[in-house]
Amino acid sequence: MWYNPSVMTTDRLDNNIIKGILFALFFIIILTVSSILVKPEYGEVYNIVQVNQKMDSFKNEIPNTIDVIFAGNSEVYRTFSPLQMFYDKGYTSYCMSESALRLCDALELTRASFETQSPKIVILEADAIFSDVDPHKDNYALPTNLIEDIFPIFHYHIFYKAFVPKFIYEDSVPMRTEHALRGFVQTDEAVPYTGPADYMSQGEQVRINQYSMKYLNMFRDFCREKNVALVLTAAPNAKNWTYSKHDSLQEYADENGLDFIDLNYHLEDMGIDWSTDTMDGGNHVSFEGSKKTTKFIEDYLEENYDLADHRGDPVYDGWVKDNEEYELYP
Amino acid sequence: MSIELFIECIKLWWDPAYSTWMYFALFLPAVILIYNFVKEEKRYLVLLFASWFFFITLSGWLFLIYIAETVWTWRIGLSIQKVSENAALKRKEKTAAKKRILTLGIISLLLVLYILKYLDFTGVNIVNLLNLFSLNLSWKMLYIVAPVGISYFTLEAISYLTDVYRENIAAETRYTRVALYMGFFPKLIEGPITRYEDDSKTLFSGIPISYANLTSGYQRILLGLFKKLMIADHLAPAVEIVYEWEDLAGSVSIFAAIIFTIQEYMDFSGTIDIVIGSARVFGIGLAENFKQPFFAKNAGDFWHRWHITLGTFFRDYIFYPVSVSKGVMKFTKKVKDVFGMAVSRLAAPTIAIFLVWLANGVWHGPQWTYIFYGMYYFVWIFIENVLEKPFLSLLDKMKMTENSVPVKVFRAIKLFFIVIFGEMFFRADSMSRGFEMFKVIFTDFDMKELTKHLGDFGMDFHDYVTVIVAFLLIMILNILKEKNVPYRRKFMALPAPVRWGIWYAIMMSIVIFGAYGSGYDAAGMIYAKF
Incomplete structure (x- = not known):
């Protein structure tokens, strides 16, 4: 029988207790050492895989060729097309964005982009700012977050995924597309938005919470330190964007002397038609919608910043080839 | 404080699932600690209260259904026992009275299970059937939610009552023991489906850690x-x-x-x-x-090794009783008269196996794919039963045994396809999807379609x-x-x-x-x- 209800001698019991304590102690030491080894040295990151994979992809760009960084979550890669901007104006940009990317990770990607590039402008999309949780924490029960704080190995345990064998991604279609479109995600999906035209009056009253404020200030300070412009923007979003969010961010922009371009206030200027220009009933713009939003933002950049037109420069031939290959523009 | 609020507060602190670290690093150690400091004869109560805590955090108010079922099972068990011990009754009267109580107990348990899990399914299918006659009826879905583990503890309740009826065990006088047997937290969600006779050897003993x-x-x-x-x-x-x-x-x-x-x-x-x-x-x-x-060497053997406790439940509480029931015996005799001994030998087991596999399919849930899955194994096991003897004589003629390498390889390949095709339908959202998946294997098989998409499967x-x-x-x-x-x-x-x-x-x-x-x-x- 595997179960043993027999009475043990005191010596034996003590011996077993010591063995048990030693076993647990060694395990705690292993967890502590591995936690020290895997915790990212560049600060607080939520999704280490998203961040590392994006960085890997971004490093394929020729150094010092990117002028504009778009930072944020999926709203960014649906709204702003770097390839279109190059085709129209010759400006180079990159969408440093991922699905449901948290603000702390957007900051980390922005910081990382300066390791190989010298961007002139950082454009931060607002959707990631209005999250109601600490960007660095999971929506777990409290003890799980606590244990992740004590032993970061539990949070960053997938660190090894950053090391992808080259043969895996060389011919990978998603990787190739990600790089060719500079992080923009193109889709033919279009599901009309059929709700009220004044969608911004819907929803609850919200303010930028303390967690987001912390990272927003870090964005501001980082851009000041690098002497680049930080522009806040909000993509057209009939599902989640409200006057309350707008006012809250406008207040922050005014207090800090930042530009805030809320595209929801320029729907008519851009010619957004909710029956064709959203891919999912108002949450993200469709490919057709992105043509209009990108046009708007590139015109804004042309008017307000002195960015170089790189068209015709042989260093940027890759951009032309990618556009020819994917046939997105004109 | 409402139970919902209580659960929300608890969930801030713990996540009730077996594979979370909190289960084995917090919950289990806490139970061990309390268990160890309680007197031996009361330790099973620590397990019972831990199980109730686990159940409530998983199912909220639905916990009361479990409580009702355990009380009912306990009382029915005692009623059967009372009849068994009634010296005033003759054997036949006793059996008849016990059977009535057992039938009441089992039917009521199955009725609750049916209402909670199968009512929408049967409603929709009956309406669909009637609509074939242009009746244009509709079924308003009820979306009833069942407490976690109900399919498991209902079978355990049935096995408990049947064993009391068969006098394999004496009915338990203490409610808490029946409640722990049916709701012991480790086996609450996915079984195994155990027998009271087996569990009672250690479950209530308060064995020291x-x-x-x-x-x-x-x-x-x-x-x-x-x-x-x-x-x-x-x-x-x-x-x-x-x-x-x-x-x-x-x-x-x-x-x-x-x-x-x-x-x-x-x-x-x-x-x-x-x-x-x-x-x-x-x-x-x-x-x-x-x-x-x-x-396993074949489909039948596979089910002696896979979800064993479900298989043994069906064996003991459906297969054996059906095989020796009066109706089936009569039918077997008729078959013997018409088709001879060889065929009649297969009659009783085939009827019993059919019911076992129908029950197996239905037990898995209110979906045609599950019922198909049960029938699929019924057909395979029937074929194996019929062909086993001819196959062995063929091996004999070829001077091979069941342990010969080619036979083992053949059986392994056969079992591989039986199992994966079964699982193909089992997991499919609908029968049509299952058939669609099955059909393309023969009509559109291109390995490149798989290899080029391996990176797209999450x-x-x-x-x-x-x-x-x-x-x-x-x-x-x-x-x-x-x-x-x-x-x-x-x-x-x-x-x-x-x-x-x-x-x-x-x-x-x-x-x-x-x-x-x-x-x-x-x-x-x-x-x-x-």
Whole structure:
């Protein structure tokens, strides 16, 4: 029988207790050492895989060729097309964005982009700012977050995924597309938005919470330190964007002397038609919608910043080839 | 404070699932600690209250259905016992009275199960049938939610009452013991479906926590976590995606069925390892539910090794009673008169096996795919029963035995296809989808369709490597078990530093390569929904 209800001698019991304590102690030491080894040295990151994979992809760009960084979550890669901007104006940009990317990770990607590039402008999309949780924490029960704080190995345990064998991604279609479109995600999906035209009056009253404020200030300070412009923007979003969010961010922009371009206030200027220009009933713009939003933002950049037109420069031939290959523009 | 608010508060602090760290590192140690400080005869009450806490955090108010069923089962058991002990009744009268009470007990338990799980299904199908006659009826879906584990504890209640009726056991006078038998927290969600007679040997004994049981139990839990987090949960997103793949090709269909079979086995057997390990910590022995199913020689043998306790339940409470029932005996006699002895020998088992597999399919849930799955195995097992003798004589003529390598290879290939085709339908959202997946294997089989999309199934390169390596390790362990190699004894004979090193390596593998935390959606337990 595997179960043993027999009475043990005191010596034996003590011996077993010591063995048990030693076993647990060694395990705690292993967890502590591995936690020290895997915790990212560049600060607080939520999704280490998203961040590392994006960085890997971004490093394929020729150094010092990117002028504009778009930072944020999926709203960014649906709204702003770097390839279109190059085709129209010759400006180079990159969408440093991922699905449901948290603000702390957007900051980390922005910081990382300066390791190989010298961007002139950082454009931060607002959707990631209005999250109601600490960007660095999971929506777990409290003890799980606590244990992740004590032993970061539990949070960053997938660190090894950053090391992808080259043969895996060389011919990978998603990787190739990600790089060719500079992080923009193109889709033919279009599901009309059929709700009220004044969608911004819907929803609850919200303010930028303390967690987001912390990272927003870090964005501001980082851009000041690098002497680049930080522009806040909000993509057209009939599902989640409200006057309350707008006012809250406008207040922050005014207090800090930042530009805030809320595209929801320029729907008519851009010619957004909710029956064709959203891919999912108002949450993200469709490919057709992105043509209009990108046009708007590139015109804004042309008017307000002195960015170089790189068209015709042989260093940027890759951009032309990618556009020819994917046939997105004109 | 409402129960919902209480649960919300509790959930801030703990997540009730077997594969979360809080289960084995917080909940279980807390129960062990309290259990150890309570008097021996009261220890089972600690397990009962821990089980109720676990149940409430999982099912909220639905916990009351469990309470009602346990009270009902306990009272019905006592009523049967009372009749058994009534010396004033004659044997026949006693049997008839006991049967009436047993029937009342079983029907009421099945009725509750039916209402909670199958009412919408039958309603929709009856309406669809009637609409064939242009009646234009509709069924308003009720979407009734059942408490977790109801399919398991209902079968346990039936087995308890039947065993009391058969006088294999005496009815339990203490309600708390029946309640613990039906709701013991480790086996609450996915079984195993145990017998009162077996559980009662250790469940209520209050066996002191010993070093041997503690280490052995936690080692088994570790094995379960390895299977679930390293294999099953990595495969979970891929299974979701491939079963809904739009450009279906034969290679994708086969891939879908294979990875689902692996996921299901690792998820279910991994959870059972955690369940058995948790009980073992308290010195409680629960029945095994798996015995290297992929080394079975045929479909029948497969089901003697896969979800064993469900199979033995159906064997003892459907197959045997049906086989010897008056109606079936009469039918067998008629068959013998018309077709002769050889055919009549198959009649009774075939009827019983048909009912067993119909029950098996229905038990899995209100879906035609499950009923088809049951019938699918009925057909295979029937064919095997019919062909077994001719096959053995053929082997004899070819001067081969069941242990000859070509026979083993043939059987392994046959079983592989039987199992994966079965799982293809079992997991499919509908029968039409199942048939569509099956059809493309023969009409559109192109390996390139699979290889070019491997990166699109929600698993990356590392996930594939993790799953393959972990799967091979588990298979090696299964081979050792199948060959009765005393690997555990050999392992324990290793020097302590080596043993500890191996344990740390396994634990750190799960910590690093396990599918949990940010970047992974928590995968539920597959058999929890049945």
